[in-house]
Amino acid sequence: xxxxxxxxxxxxxxxxxxxxxxxxxxxxxxxxxxxxxxxxxxxxxxxxxxxxxxxxxxxxxxxxxxxxxxxxxxxxxxxxxxxxxxxxxxxxxxxxxxxxxxxxxxxxxxxxxxxxxxxxxxxxxxxxxxxxxxxxxxxxxxxxxxxxxxxxxxxxxxxxxxxxxxxxxxxxxxxxxxxxxxxxxxxxxxxxxxxxxxxxxxxxx
Numbered sequence: 001x002x003x004x005x006x007x008x009x010x011x012x013x014x015x016x017x018x019x020x021x022x023x024x025x026x027x028x029x030x031x032x033x034x035x036x037x038x039x040x041x042x043x044x045x046x047x048x049x050x051x052x053x054x055x056x057x058x059x060x061x062x063x064x065x066x067x068x069x070x071x072x073x074x075x076x077x078x079x080x081x082x083x084x085x086x087x088x089x090x091x092x093x094x095x096x097x098x099x100x101x102x103x104x105x106x107x108x109x110x111x112x113x114x115x116x117x118x119x120x121x122x123x124x125x126x127x128x129x130x131x132x133x134x135x136x137x138x139x140x141x142x143x144x145x146x147x148x149x150x151x152x153x154x155x156x157x158x159x160x161x162x163x164x165x166x167x168x169x170x171x172x173x174x175x176x177x178x179x180x181x182x183x184x185x186x187x188x189x190x191x192x193x194x195x196x197x198x199x200x201x202x203x204x205x
Contacts, residue, residue: 009160010066014044017106021188026050026105029134029198035100038124040089040117041107045071048078059085059099061092090116098124102131108171109136110162118175125203131177132200136187137168139195147192168197177201 027050034054039047042060044067051058060082062068075082086093090113102121111117121131139145148164155164169179182199 005160006064007066010044010064010070013160014046014067014070017043018046022046023050025134025196025198029105029132030103032130032200033101033103033132036098037101037103038085038092038094038099038121039103040121041104041111042071043067043107045074045078045082047103047105048074048080048082051078051080053079055080057081057083059083059094061085061087061089063087089113090120092120092124094124096123097126100126100129102129103133104131105134106136108133108168109164109166110160112161114166114171115175118171118177122176122203127203127205130180130200130202131172133168133172134196134198135168136194136196137164137166139191140184141191144191144195151192164192169199172201176203178204 026047030047030050030052033052036057036059037051037055038059038061040061042062043064045060048058048071058078058080089111102125104121108114108118125131139148145165152164155162169182173179179199179201182197185196185198187194187196
């Protein structure tokens with residue numbers, strides 16, 4: 001991991017994703033979370049203020065030491081205890097059927113082994129538990145998709161491995177989670193960067 005990716009990207013992400021506009025998205029995606037929650041891509045803890053009172057603990061998966069340092073004040077002031085849960089979402093040292101819910105916000109675009117991470121999320125969720133997600137990804141508009149494909153290599157270099165063109169819903173369903181609800185909308189951003197999917201997916205049986 002280079003100096004830019006290790007030191008600059010987490011600080012830039014903390015600022016970019018810490019706006020009021022993203023706060024409204026975080027409030028919506030966190031609604032309904034309860035019990036013990038696994039968060040993949042914990043980052044700098046930006047979701048902590050939006051966790052409902054029904055959440056009893058959060059297990060944080062995060063590879064960035066800088067991100068975790070930026071999260072320190074939010075962790076100390078959080079209403080719920082935050083437990084470290086490793087750095088690699090694709091290799092969780094956690095038992096099967098352990099969690100009441102999982103959370104992912106602006107994370108699935110970046111995880112190198114995203115299929116492996118989603119398979120792990122499914123493994124550790126209890127039957128009937130849900131993954132709450134808010135992610136940017138591949139647009140259904142052919143013109144926008146072409147732009148996403150064109151700029152994706154640059155995006156990965158500049159944004160620490162972030163992809164513009166991942167099919168978020170397809171990836172979640174491919175991991176064996178059933179998407180119950182999903183809303184698509186666009187951020188106030190260039191269209192190739194702003195296509196969002198916000199929803200919930202359940203682990204059946």
